[in-house]
Structures are given as structure tokens and as C-alpha cells.
Amino acid sequence: MGRDLAARLLARDRAAVAPALNLVDDHRPEARREATAVLAALEEKVLFGGARRIGLTGAPGAGKSTLLDALVRRLRSHDQTLGVVAVDPSSQRTGGALLGDRMRVRSGAADPGVFIRSMAARERLGGLAEAARASVTILAAAFDVVLVETVGVGQSEGEVADLVDTLVYVAQPGAGDLVQFMKAGILELPDVVVVNKADLGLLAERTANELKAGFGLGERNGAWEPPVVLVSARDGTGLDELETALQGHLESLTAEGLQTRRRRGRDASVRKSLERRYGSHGLTVWGGQAKLAARLADERDPSGFALTETLGREIEAALRTTETSP
Template identity: 60%
Template structure:
């Protein structure tokens, strides 16, 4: 099957939903000729996509926190407003096939037959809870066609750091009375989320105590964005209480990022982190030494931000491989 990247890009840029599945399948195809076409497609999309485009929102938290039920409630809240929604569920991966083990594990009653809702399950490859390069590519594609893109990950430590570099707003969903908050604080990840959500408000005093724990923990830490104080919200995804306030908090953070061009800075940092992370995973520290080391690589990325992140990965990867061949 031959895919013309320019034609496919034009369809996506015109918000053609029928082009989404074809583009996602292309970027997840590991055959060399398909990967070359995917690279051309992503390069066009990164250069020509309207800015800032769709809101990119990460939803993370331990298994059982109610993330999928929350997403169902968000769809019920957003669709009557006329907003379209895309959801990426990042699954653990099969070590043998590299595919998602759980398939489309989000079963949204509210969006199962709605053309304004798109659900895609993507594998984390060999990174438990982390994000594969295909996830980054998928978000780039979905953000062109849908109004909001949600990325749901299993909160096992690595995912919070990974997804925070991919999204505009990171939401941590806490499960009352399970020790999630304490573990999150011990892992030093409390400074990452932009919004904290205590789900299952019907748990009563236990849920309220979890809210207090989070608020106390936030008062002890420092954040890179001192101008934003993360709200701690109490919701019940099951009956929808607090979901409207949650959407208001998402919109407030979006407005905050658009002030003083914070969103541009955040996405630039995310693009550089994507390049560095991809090269580190593929070639290790020895490979990065072929580029002069990590500090040298950071300087090169900061000096010339023009190429797309995916083009940078390909070019720098080729440079590393050429240096390694010469050293043999």
C-alpha cells in the first residue's frame, strides 16, 4: 500500500477524521519504507500545524483510581458543548510482539458510537508505564483533528515524567485511602501535575482526607511554574459531581499557559526531551558520546529549533550510526 505523505497531511490539516486511522497505522508500522513515509508526514504536520491547536491533557494515576470512568464522564460533559474528544490509552506491551496487551481497554459507554469521540490504545513498548515514540506521533496527529486529546497512562512513576513532557496539562487522579498520595510524594513527583483530582467523592471522609493530604504536600514543595497553584478537586466520575468544575480547571490552566507564551516554551521543551529520550533509548550513553555528549546535544537542539522532533531523531540517529561505523 502506497501512502503519499503530502496528501495525507493535507487531509489531516483540513480536520478529516477519516484520515486519522490511516495516519496512526502508518506511524506505528515498523517496515522501513512505511517509517520513511511516516517521518515525512510528521515533519509536515509539525511545521504546518496551527498553533496552539488542541488541548493536550495527560491523565495519570494508579490502577483502580477511576481514570477510565473519569474519561467517560468527561465525554458526557464535553460532547454536548460540541467539543470533539480523542483518547489515547497507553498500555503495557507484549515483550514478544510489541503490541498493546489490553487492547482498547477504555470502554466508553458515552462515546462508543459517537463520531466525535476517537479512542486508541497504544503500546508502551518496553517501557513500563512510559511512552513509545508512536504515542508522541499519535498525539501530533490527533491534535490536528480533535478539540481535546487525552492521554491516559498507568501511574507507575516513569509515566508521570514522560507524559508531563508530552501534554500541556497533567492531571493526577488519586484513589482515596490507598496510599497513592504518599507513594507519589516519596517518588518526588508531586511537582509535576498541574491539577490534582481525588476521585470517588462518595467515599466521604476518606476522600476529604486525601484532599487535605494533597494540599499539605503541595505547600511543602517547589514548582517550576510559580505562577500556577495546582487546584485539588474532589469529583465522583460515577455520578458526574465535580466534573464541570474539573473542566473549568482545565480551561483555566489552558488560559494560564497562553499568557506570556508559556505553552510555546513548554512544547519546545517537550520536543527537545522527545529527541533526547529517543536517542538515549536507542543508542545509550555511548551513542550520545558520538554527538559530544548530552550537554553538547542539548546545545545543538537549543541553537536550531527549526526541524521537527521526528526529523531530528532520524538525522541525529544517522549521525550516531555513521560515527559508530567509522570507529569499528
């Protein structure tokens, strides 16, 4: 059944999306084996192919959901199909679920070209980033574009950067986002910076100028410098410029750059999953970071999901050996 689900998704059968998402949510051992098989089969095709992936992150209330909604409608008007993953890492909030409901209302529940997946903290059980990655992989098989919204809380920017081709940082006018970025040392993460709420006028313009100056200082190995775009998700100002910036970033990546980026994201997620499950002790007992790097570089293991399971079993065996040895 698992293989069949993967084949249906790759044939863009959207009726297979919901069952696939349910399967990867099921943590019983039998379902997990099947889910890994589905994800591995998908990853073979979509790790370097499949949908374009765009992430939106930024402080709470910056207007990410409103902007996402505007982007969805625009991309739909260009006949693109969309999968949306809304990740809400905080435990008390229900914003993720609310986002889904609001989007369904605005973008039309009947539109089969849009699929929204909301993930709240309850799904943190198996690691929110891992769960988000599984959702992105499924949606990337069945849709043209995958959008990921997540609240930026210092660490999550890096995790969403590992999931997407283009990371959009949504800034709130007058909120001191630049200072936060410098403190967190993540100035190099965003590919495109949006100052939303341009309708606020001078305050938004001032923030845009600060960010332009600040992001010009970021340490980047490539030539791409993140454009700072003034947008009003509310009245539509700047959305043309945003689309141009998104396209510009995609073109700047080139096919090779895109592969490198997706591989780096895959490698980071395998490493983080194993560290989360077995700690640095488990990894060390098994062979450590150098051995992990070698296994990640082995071209015979294209699927990060399958590799995580395989290496997990090896680490468990290594841990059992140390426990039983005198």
C-alpha cells in the same frame, strides 16, 4: 501519499486519521520514512498549535477511564471534538484495549467527533512514549482536544507530562498517593489533582486535605499551584470544578508558557529516543549532551520526529567511524 495524509489531517479530514495511525505503526524502513515526513509536516503546524492536550494519570483502578469517559461526554456537549490515546504500559494487562471498547459503547461508536486509540505493550517495540507522541501529533491535527490516559507507575508520569499541556493526577482515596509522589520526587509534575470517588465520603475528603497540604510544598518555578478537586466520575460530582481547574491551568500558562512547555516536551522526547536507541555511549561518541542541546535549540529543525531521524543517522555514522578506526 505521506504529504497528502498530513494535508488531509490538517484540513480535519477524519478519514485520514486511521491510515495515518497505521502508517506510524509500520516499522518497515519505507513506511518509517513516510511516517516521519507526515509527522514532520504535522508538527510544523501543531507543535505550537493544534488541539489542547490533557493527560490523565494515576494508580491502577483510581478511576481514570471512568473520569475520561465523563470528560469526553462533557466536552462533546460543548461541541468539542476529541481524540483519545489510552496507553497501557504493563505487559499482562489488556486495560487499554478494554478502555477503547467500553468507551466506544458508552460514548457512541457512531460519534465521528470522538476517536479512540488504544496502545498496549505490544507497541512498545519502538518505544511506547514515542508511539504515543506520534498518535498525539496525528490526533492534535484533526481534533479540538486530545486526552491521554496512562497508568502511573512512577516513570510514566514524567513521560505523559512531556506529551501534554495539562497533567491531571487522579488519586484514589486512602491509597497513600502523596507518599508515593514524595518518594518518586515528582511532586512538581501534576497541574491538577483529582481525588476521585468523592461518593466514598469522609475517606475521600481526608485524602483531598492531605493532598492539598502536600502539593502546597511542591517546588515550582511558576506561580501555579495545583488545585485539588474532589470528583466522583460515577455520579458527576465536582466535574464543573474540574473543568474550571483545567481552564484555569490553560489560562495560567499563557501562549508563551504553552510554547515553552511544548518545546520542552519535544526536546525531552528527542533526547529520550536517542538515548534509548544508541545509549549514552552513542551520544558521547557523536558529541554529547552539549552538542545535543545546541541542535535542539536550532530553530531550523522544528520537528522532533525529523530531528530524531537526522541525529540518529549522524550518531550511527559516528559509531561506525569509531568502530573502524584502529
